[in-house]
Amino acid sequence: MHDEDQREGPAGRPEGGGADAAVQGNSTPPTGGGPPARPSAGPPSPALRAAAWRIEERAARIAAIEPHTGAELRRALVSPFGALELVLADQERVAKDILGAGGVTRLIAVLLGVSLLYSVPYGLVLGLDFTWRVGALFLGSLAICLPSLQVFSNFIGIRIDVGRNAALTLLVTSVAAAFSFGFFPILWFLRATMADGEIVNLTGLSVLFLTVALFAGIAQLLRCLGVMTAVTGRRDSLWLIVVWLCLLLFVTLRMARTLGLTA
Amino acid sequence: MKREWLGTVPAASAYGFALGSAHSLDHSLDNLVKFPLLIGSTAVVCGIGYTVTGRFLIPELSPADVRRATAQLYNDLTVLLLSLCPVTLFMGLILARTDEGPLGEYDLFLRLNIIFVAVCGALALARQWRQLMSVTDVGSARAIAVLCVWLALSALAGGQASFYLRPLLGMPFTRGMDVPFILGTEPTARGARNFFEVVWFSLSSPDVPEDVLRGAEPRGSER
Numbered sequence: 001m002h003d004e005d006q007r008e009g010p011a012g013r014p015e016g017g018g019a020d021a022a023v024q025g026n027s028t029p030p031t032g033g034g035p036p037a038r039p040s041a042g043p044p045s046p047a048l049r050a051a052a053w054r055i056e057e058r059a060a061r062i063a064a065i066e067p068h069t070g071a072e073l074r075r076a077l078v079s080p081f082g083a084l085e086l087v088l089a090d091q092e093r094v095a096k097d098i099l100g101a102g103g104v105t106r107l108i109a110v111l112l113g114v115s116l117l118y119s120v121p122y123g124l125v126l127g128l129d130f131t132w133r134v135g136a137l138f139l140g141s142l143a144i145c146l147p148s149l150q151v152f153s154n155f156i157g158i159r160i161d162v163g164r165n166a167a168l169t170l171l172v173t174s175v176a177a178a179f180s181f182g183f184f185p186i187l188w189f190l191r192a193t194m195a196d197g198e199i200v201n202l203t204g205l206s207v208l209f210l211t212v213a214l215f216a217g218i219a220q221l222l223r224c225l226g227v228m229t230a231v232t233g234r235r236d237s238l239w240l241i242v243v244w245l246c247l248l249l250f251v252t253l254r255m256a257r258t259l260g261l262t263a
Numbered sequence: 264m265k266r267e268w269l270g271t272v273p274a275a276s277a278y279g280f281a282l283g284s285a286h287s288l289d290h291s292l293d294n295l296v297k298f299p300l301l302i303g304s305t306a307v308v309c310g311i312g313y314t315v316t317g318r319f320l321i322p323e324l325s326p327a328d329v330r331r332a333t334a335q336l337y338n339d340l341t342v343l344l345l346s347l348c349p350v351t352l353f354m355g356l357i358l359a360r361t362d363e364g365p366l367g368e369y370d371l372f373l374r375l376n377i378i379f380v381a382v383c384g385a386l387a388l389a390r391q392w393r394q395l396m397s398v399t400d401v402g403s404a405r406a407i408a409v410l411c412v413w414l415a416l417s418a419l420a421g422g423q424a425s426f427y428l429r430p431l432l433g434m435p436f437t438r439g440m441d442v443p444f445i446l447g448t449e450p451t452a453r454g455a456r457n458f459f460e461v462v463w464f465s466l467s468s469p470d471v472p473e474d475v476l477r478g479a480e481p482r483g484s485e486r
Binding site: 084085088089090091175178179181182183184185186188189190193194195196197198199200205216220 | 309419420
């Protein structure tokens with residue numbers, strides 16, 4: 001795998017002498033020397049030095065990551081699989097897009113497109129009436145909860161505009177939609193081959209899939225926030241997001257009931 | 264990757280043949296097709312899921328890497344099972360000649376093969392875990408996470424596929440009966456209507472209803 005790739009040294013390994021110069025340039029070598037210690041604190045333990053080195057290395061790596069260019073986002077807009085890649089495996093660059101000075105309209109369009117397009121097959125497997133409901137479940141819940149995130153962010157002094165908040169939270173819906181796309185053949189297969197029993201039925205399994213998809217979306221949001229925190233050094237928005245995610249989960253659950261996805 | 268699948272199909276066929284030996288030659292011959300079908304359908308149905316979850320958990324893995332890794336997983340599993348074919352065949356042939364009562368030692372044979380599949384699956388996963396660790400810079404936890412997710416998806420789809428493709432083993436009292444190639448969604452002898460209920464009933468072990476044992480509904484009583 002990746003045979004052709006010329007990889008850098010092993011990330012996160014303090015003894016890795018092969019780490020690239022850019023990363024090492026700003027960081028303290030893990031062995032020999034170590035960071036200057038406070039005289040009263042004594043020399044830091046090797047584990048502490050290694051952890052500090054890993055944090056510095058990560059910060060340097062993230063700093064080196066470039067946001068998406070306009071052309072890349074345009075390509076993602078017209079290429080469904082490119083958009084899927086962006087949503088699933090590019091969270092560091094997405095975080096840079098959100099933090100950057102440029103507009104996020106194209107990014108929002110990509111995330112919205114993925115949320116809408118990739119949730120359709122799962123809905124179709126559930127039935128023609130359900131085609132739009134999975135997308136409505138994720139996007140509807142988000143639309144209901146987004147104003148509260150925006151207002152609370154501003155209220156506690158986090159200056160972030162609506163577009164960036166929307167882009168950040170659309171990561172949840174787009175990853176959830178991508179996961180539902182990954183699960184739709186399995187759901188179709190189960191639907192085709194299984195009769196509902198007294199203990200396990202298809203609706204229960206579908207709820208399980210959608211829950212996993214939603215939690216994957218939340219995990220991606222938190223990963224993205226982790227990158228943003230590493231760049232800005234500010235952690236004050238984390239607790240707000242965690243509380244807001246609880247609200248989003250509650251609303252999504254009620255929305256699922258309303259849309260007949262749990263009955 | 265083609266080479267892996269080319270090795271997987273005959274290995275799966277051979278193991279399927281050995282599985283059917285505890286019942287009858289007809290069962291064994293059916294399993295030549297059914298067991299590769301079970302493996303193939305699971306791989307196809309889970310393919311997109313493997314890619315999406317693999318890319319999500321280890322972004323360094325390309326879709327081609329995921330395909331290669333999962334093909335290798337199935338190949339390892341079936342080759343390991345192939346090595347156990349003599350044991351399964353030996354046990355199956357003995358049981359086919361010494362079965363007493365309606366169920367004979369069906370449960371023993373079933374459990375033995377579940378253990379074989381579990382051990383081979385675990386070994387195949389362990390090898391793939393080492394492989395993932397060596398070719399990407401991912402940590403051990405992420406490699407384990409992605410393999411666990413793949414295992415869960417495979418168990419979900421593969422388990423139901425094995426239910427749909429019944430009878431793979433065949434209960435002894437159905438020997439000589441006209442048993443269809445696949446039983447599909449028909450309930451089992453214990454009344455399970457899908458794979459997940461089979462698992463549930465295998466844990467709670469309810470008795471097989473008397474009317475089923477008497478042959479009142481022989482077509483619905485296979486597993």
